[in-house]
Amino acid sequence: METGFSKQLDDAILEISKLPGIGKRTALRLALHILKMDGNEVALLANAITALKEKVCYCKECHNLSDTEICDICGNPKRNKQIVCVVQDIRDVVAIENTHQYNGVYHVLGGIIAPMDGIGPKDLNLDSLFERVDHGGISEVILALPATVDGDTTNFYIYNNIRGKIPIVTTIARGIGIGEELEYTDEVTLGRSLLSRTDFEQSYLKH
Amino acid sequence: METGFSKQLDDAILEISKLPGIGKRTALRLALHILKMDGNEVALLANAITALKEKVCYCKECHNLSDTEICDICGNPKRNKQIVCVVQDIRDVVAIENTHQYNGVYHVLGGIIAPMDGIGPKDLNLDSLFERVDHGGISEVILALPATVDGDTTNFYIYNNIRGKIPIVTTIARGIGIGEELEYTDEVTLGRSLLSRTDFEQSYLKH
Numbered sequence: 001m002e003t004g005f006s007k008q009l010d011d012a013i014l015e016i017s018k019l020p021g022i023g024k025r026t027a028l029r030l031a032l033h034i035l036k037m038d039g040n041e042v043a044l045l046a047n048a049i050t051a052l053k054e055k056v057c058y059c060k061e062c063h064n065l066s067d068t069e070i071c072d073i074c075g076n077p078k079r080n081k082q083i084v085c086v087v088q089d090i091r092d093v094v095a096i097e098n099t100h101q102y103n104g105v106y107h108v109l110g111g112i113i114a115p116m117d118g119i120g121p122k123d124l125n126l127d128s129l130f131e132r133v134d135h136g137g138i139s140e141v142i143l144a145l146p147a148t149v150d151g152d153t154t155n156f157y158i159y160n161n162i163r164g165k166i167p168i169v170t171t172i173a174r175g176i177g178i179g180e181e182l183e184y185t186d187e188v189t190l191g192r193s194l195l196s197r198t199d200f201e202q203s204y205l206k207h
Numbered sequence: 208m209e210t211g212f213s214k215q216l217d218d219a220i221l222e223i224s225k226l227p228g229i230g231k232r233t234a235l236r237l238a239l240h241i242l243k244m245d246g247n248e249v250a251l252l253a254n255a256i257t258a259l260k261e262k263v264c265y266c267k268e269c270h271n272l273s274d275t276e277i278c279d280i281c282g283n284p285k286r287n288k289q290i291v292c293v294v295q296d297i298r299d300v301v302a303i304e305n306t307h308q309y310n311g312v313y314h315v316l317g318g319i320i321a322p323m324d325g326i327g328p329k330d331l332n333l334d335s336l337f338e339r340v341d342h343g344g345i346s347e348v349i350l351a352l353p354a355t356v357d358g359d360t361t362n363f364y365i366y367n368n369i370r371g372k373i374p375i376v377t378t379i380a381r382g383i384g385i386g387e388e389l390e391y392t393d394e395v396t397l398g399r400s401l402l403s404r405t406d407f408e409q410s411y412l413k414h
Contacts, residue, residue, distance in 0.1 A: 015255040048222040
């Protein structure tokens with residue numbers, strides 16, 4: 001889609017529509033919105049985008065995003081560095097942080113083992129995880145990967161490489177989501193939630 | 208939503224989520240995508256946004272967007288300046304231009320009369336339309352406003368102000384969309400398409 005009357009607008013539509021999930025029509029809508037925005041706000045937006053790319057790096061410890069060499073989570077003396085939560089993606093770190101239920105540190109794999117997509121262990125931040133384990137001082141590794149076949153494959157791969165080196169290896173609970181009806185839960189999840197049933201009192205007191 | 212580990216990322220999420228239809232989650236997804244983009248591409252995006260705001264202005268003739276004082280449509284000697292198509296918004300200019308069926312010029316109102324939203328004739332580019340009409344040289348005004356109550360109100364308002372000054376005042380055809388089933392067309396549209404039925408041969412030869 002070219003407007004044919006403004007090269008600047010065409011340029012903006014082209015660049016904005018390169019972003020994932022944004023088509024030409026949405027790009028036009030966003031461009032027209034930007035035109036109506038205050039000059040300062042537009043500068044803030046453009047600067048935030050530039051600064052993001054220029055200043056953000058990856059934490060040398062956990063591969064999370066960071067403004068400094070070591071991220072604020074790894075560098076925080078209040079966090080428990082004996083517990084490492086292994087996640088697929090930075091978005092999962094954000095999701096877990098937003099629960100305010102976790103005080104340990106993370107290890108971001110940058111993906112999961114997916115043979116069908118040609119993603120093997122060497123494509124992920126796995127060696128650095130095993131190095132952290134070998135380095136010692138970790139009492140628990142929590143595997144918080146997706147509840148998919150690829151997630152399970154990756155769980156087993158990690159488990160086989162760290163078993164015996166870590167006192168406790170756990171995985172996040174799979175079961176019925178809070179507020180979910182049994183009727184609409186798929187049978188695999190429901191079956192597993194029965195097998196992994198927990199003590200009522202413990203469950204009741206914990207949450 | 209704050210990540211709590213990268214101020215730059217938080218800034219980018221905040222600024223991106225100010226855009227219409229983009230929530231915090233989508234903003235995070237876009238920000239992480241921007242991080243994976245090539246440095247040049249990010250610069251292109253940021254520059255396109257800045258240039259859009261700084262360099263684009265409104266055409267003095269038709270109020271369309273333009274990189275220059277007079278837009279490329281008004282300034283094009285091949286366009287028929289005797290025909291003026293009145294539209295609500297710049298997006299409508301883009302939509303009509305994309306049909307490649309129109310060779311006249313435009314007049315962008317910047318909205319329509321909407322008493323319920325407190326938008327009156329003074330809030331729109333109506334006076335400049337009437338000035339163009341008074342100035343002479345226009346043989347046809349096409350009213351291409353939305354087929355809504357507010358659109359009809361605006362149509363009547365314009366018509367009452369230009370009747371007798373312009374040889375022909377037309378409105379775009381309302382009827383069944385191409386590829387649409389009669390069964391699923393609302394009765395008002397279907398009724399009007401019956402009343403506005405056109406000669407088969409003429410219709411067949413024209414399209």
